Amino acid sequence: MTDDDIALAHDLAEAAGAAIRPYFRAPFDIESKADASPVTVADRAAEAAMRTIIAERRPDDGVIGEEYGEDRPDAARVWVFDPIDGTRAFIAGRALFGTLIALLENGRPVLGVIDQPIARERWVGAPGRGTTLNGVAARTRRCADLSSAYLGTTSPHAFDADDFSQFEQLRAGVRDTLYGGDCHNYGLLGSGHLDLVVEASLKIYDWAALVPVVEGAGGIMRDWSGAPLARGSDGRVVAAGDPALLAAALARLA
Template sequence: MRITDADIALAGRLADAAGAAIRPYFRGSHGLEMKADTSPVTLADRAAEQAMRAVIIAESPRDAIQGEEFGNRDGDTGRTWVLDPIDGTHSFIAGRAIFGTLIALVIDGWPVLGVIDQPIQRERWVGAAGRPTTLNGAVARTRACDDLSRAALATSSPHYFGEHDAEHYLALVAATKAAGGHGPLYGGDCYNYGLLASGHLDLVVESGLKIHDFAALVPVVEGAGGRMCDWSGDPLTAASKGDVIAAGDPARIDDILEALACRGH
C-alpha cells in the first residue's frame, strides 16, 4: 500500500479544484437544499465534488470514486478515492470557516492517504502512510497528554450521539473534567482533527460517521503521531461503523476506552 509522490500531488490537485469551486459561494448565495435524510446540501457541495471527480476521471480513470453527493463509480485497481466536498455544511452555511474538504485514498479497505483542506483559511493537512503529516508543507505533530483528566476534548455536536452512545460520551466528558477542566469544545467537524494533528487538541470523539467523514482523517492524525480507532479499540477501515476516537497521545487510548466503557458495544 505504498503511497507515491504522484498520489499526493493528485490529492493536492483535488483539493485545489474543490477550493476553487467552494470559495465563490462562501457567505454568498449557496442554494441550500435538504436531502432525503434531512441533511443540508448546497451548490458548493455539488460543484466541489463534481470538480474533484472530473480530475480523477481525467488523471486516474481506473480508480474507483466514492463521493458523498454523487455516489460510487467503479474501478479495477483496488484504489478508491473517498470524497466529502464539504464536511461541516452547517458551518459553511453559517459563514464559519471551520468546515473542510476531505479527500482520502483507500486501498483494499484501508485509508492510506488523507487531506483535510480548509479552503477559506487556506490550511491544508496532508497525511500519508509511512510519511509525516504536514500542514501547508510544514511537519505537524500531536502533543503529549500525561493524564486523561487534562485532555482537551472536542466533538462536532452532542446532538449527533444516539441515546446509548450519549451515555458513554458523557462518561468520557466526566473523566476529562476530573481535574477541573473546562468541558468539551463543540463545533468544528473535520477541522478538529486538523487541530489535534497540530497539537492544539488532545481528543476528538464522534459516533455514526460514514466513511467519507472519517477516511481522510486517519492518515492525517496517525502521520502526526496520534492514533485513531473505533470505540472498541479496533483500527478504522471501510467496514467500520463510524464510532470514532482520535487521540493525540496514543498512550491515552486505553484510558479513553475505559472511560467510554463500551468495548464490544
C-alpha cells in the first residue's frame, strides 16, 4: 500500500459522493434485491463510478463490490466497495450512511475509507499510518470497563434469534446502547464517541474498510470468537475502541 493508493482512495470517494449527492432526499425508484434488501440508482451509480476509475488506473487489481459482484477476486490486490452502506438510511433521508472503500493485499485489508458524502466526513485508515478524519488524526477513547461503555449497532432486527440472545447479554452489561448508524458508528468509534460496535451477518464489503479505520485509531476489530476478520469470516463482528474492552465483550457474547 502506497501514498498513491491513498490518493486513489480519496478520488474513489469523491467520485462516489458526486454520484450519490444528486439523489439524496430526491425522488428515485427503490428496488428489492434477492435477499429483500433495498437498492437504488444511487448505489449502482456510485459503484459504477468507482469501478471505472479502477479499470483506468489499476487495471491489474481485482474488485469486489456489493452491486456488481467480483472481478479478479483472487488478484494480489483487490479493491472492495460498498457504495452505500446503509441504503435504508439513505432512502429515509438520514445522513448516517456511508461509502466504504477498502484495499486488500493478499487477502488482508491494508487501507480503509468511510466516507459520509453529505456531512463531508471522511475517515481514512491504514496500518502504520494512523486514522484521520478529514485529514486530522482520530483516536479512540480509553474505556476498559464494560459498565461504562457506549454500544452501537444498526438494528436489533439484523440479528437472528441466537445472535440476538447473545447480543442482549452484552447489551445488559453496558452503560447505554444506540441503534442506527451503519458504518458511521465505526467512524464515531474511531473518533472516540462510541466504545463498542457489534453486528452480525456482514459481508466482506460491509467490514473490510472498517478494520483499518478502527485499528488505525487505536481500537481492535474481531469476530465473535476473537479471531481476526478474514475472507471466510461468518460476518459477526466486534469493534472495541479500547482493546482492553474486547475480552469482556466477547465473554458476554459467548
